[in-house]
Amino acid sequence: MTIGFGKYAKGYNQPVDVLPGRAWVTVLAGTTINLCLGCLYAWSVWLKYLTDEKYMLAHGWAGAMTAEQASNPKSMCILVFALLMIPGGKIQDKYGPTVSATIGAIAMGIGMIIAGTAKSYAGILWGFGVGGGIAMGVAYAAPVPATGKWLGPHQRGFFLGLTVAGYGGAAFYVSPLIKWMIVNQSLSSSFTVLGVAYLIVIFFCGLLLKWPEPGYEGPKPPEAWVQAQAAKGTSTTVDWVAGDMVKTWQFYALVLLFCLNTQAGLLIIGHAAKFIKPMLASGFILVSAGGALNALGRVGTGKYSDIIGRDRAYMLNAGAAAVCMFALPSVIRAKSLFLAFLFCMIAYWVYGGGLALMPSYTLDFFGPKNLGFNYGLVFIGWGLGAFMPKLGGWIRDVTGHYDGAFYVAGGLLILAILIAMVTKRPMAKSGA
Numbered sequence: 001m002t003i004g005f006g007k008y009a010k011g012y013n014q015p016v017d018v019l020p021g022r023a024w025v026t027v028l029a030g031t032t033i034n035l036c037l038g039c040l041y042a043w044s045v046w047l048k049y050l051t052d053e054k055y056m057l058a059h060g061w062a063g064a065m066t067a068e069q070a071s072n073p074k075s076m077c078i079l080v081f082a083l084l085m086i087p088g089g090k091i092q093d094k095y096g097p098t099v100s101a102t103i104g105a106i107a108m109g110i111g112m113i114i115a116g117t118a119k120s121y122a123g124i125l126w127g128f129g130v131g132g133g134i135a136m137g138v139a140y141a142a143p144v145p146a147t148g149k150w151l152g153p154h155q156r157g158f159f160l161g162l163t164v165a166g167y168g169g170a171a172f173y174v175s176p177l178i179k180w181m182i183v184n185q186s187l188s189s190s191f192t193v194l195g196v197a198y199l200i201v202i203f204f205c206g207l208l209l210k211w212p213e214p215g216y217e218g219p220k221p222p223e224a225w226v227q228a229q230a231a232k233g234t235s236t237t238v239d240w241v242a243g244d245m246v247k248t249w250q251f252y253a254l255v256l257l258f259c260l261n262t263q264a265g266l267l268i269i270g271h272a273a274k275f276i277k278p279m280l281a282s283g284f285i286l287v288s289a290g291g292a293l294n295a296l297g298r299v300g301t302g303k304y305s306d307i308i309g310r311d312r313a314y315m316l317n318a319g320a321a322a323v324c325m326f327a328l329p330s331v332i333r334a335k336s337l338f339l340a341f342l343f344c345m346i347a348y349w350v351y352g353g354g355l356a357l358m359p360s361y362t363l364d365f366f367g368p369k370n371l372g373f374n375y376g377l378v379f380i381g382w383g384l385g386a387f388m389p390k391l392g393g394w395i396r397d398v399t400g401h402y403d404g405a406f407y408v409a410g411g412l413l414i415l416a417i418l419i420a421m422v423t424k425r426p427m428a429k430s431g432a
Helices: 021-050 053-058 067-095 097-118 121-140 143-148 153-184 187-206 223-232 249-275 283-308 310-333 337-366 371-378 380-384 387-399 403-422
Strands: none
Touching: 021 053, 021 067, 021 097, 021 121, 021 143, 021 153, 021 187, 021 249, 021 283, 067 097, 067 121, 067 143, 067 249, 067 371, 067 380, 067 387, 097 121, 097 143, 097 187, 121 187, 143 153, 143 337, 143 371, 153 187, 153 283, 153 337, 249 283, 249 310, 249 337, 249 371, 249 380, 249 387, 249 403, 283 310, 283 337, 310 337, 310 403, 337 371, 337 380, 371 380, 387 403
């Protein structure tokens, strides 16, 4: 097995009928890296204690943060993450996925250690927000393009969903782990211990990420699938460069679709433990379960988008999430734990599904060759969605509840459905 800083897995330079074992190594290594980077989704557990005056003073911090302040490191992380996906994708396309993962491992370790040792708002903002954002942007840019180069066109939704499922599923294990460390050790140790562990794991998994050599072709799709796709015209045969991609209106539509799907999910992810607290004292249980649905939503949505199409899968998900957003204020007032839990799980599924749909959309529309850089540009939409957790925190501080934030999120999801209805693959001048 090829391991090291080279780009290619040696010996994989021919067409294949089935996905080779070396491709699975890349998929599983990428999933593991994302299991580390996905600690972002456990932020609501940290937020709960960062806003607890008694706990913060007892553990040597200057005092509690407001809900808005405690949301800022996550919002900063998301923004930096999204912006660094662009150079991260370029690094991946030029130097290979191992180099991207190594840079991310170092940034993640240093950033988390700073967040834990500074014991201040500035320390967490710079350590987790900036350092963690750099790590996520550069390292997250590696697994998806590396995986995409091994796949047949009929496998993209499922396997890219599986690769990014690690990021969504991280909250399933890291939320109770963070809770345990905060309660039994300290808030600071929850950052520093994870920082050291993540540096080691991301680095070694990064050594396993490889491309197939030139000449490799992924498994051929069934003839029925080929005919159906040809009739719908949903998949390109041309590899678009970024300069041409950004001249199409479809690129901006994908960015907007990404943003609108993201904003509702991040509202739930960022504040779930807080608004569920009156009904469920152990809010990390919801966060952990949400992590599982976030991961399953990526694999599940990816799979049914391979069958029914990206646009229909997107509209189905967005419609379900919009219903949940509009219903949550009444459900929370009624203190219905079952319905609140159910609607949050649907929101987690839909949010995760977007992270499988958007790279598959990008691959279908603009081709696999430049996917790292092209998807990095589309990923800006994910970063733009970070406005909603901050807005939600501000609305909570001003009004004492999240109702207004839920209504805004639901309305934006309706807008997303309308955009998805009209967004079709661009036609390349060279005959895509």
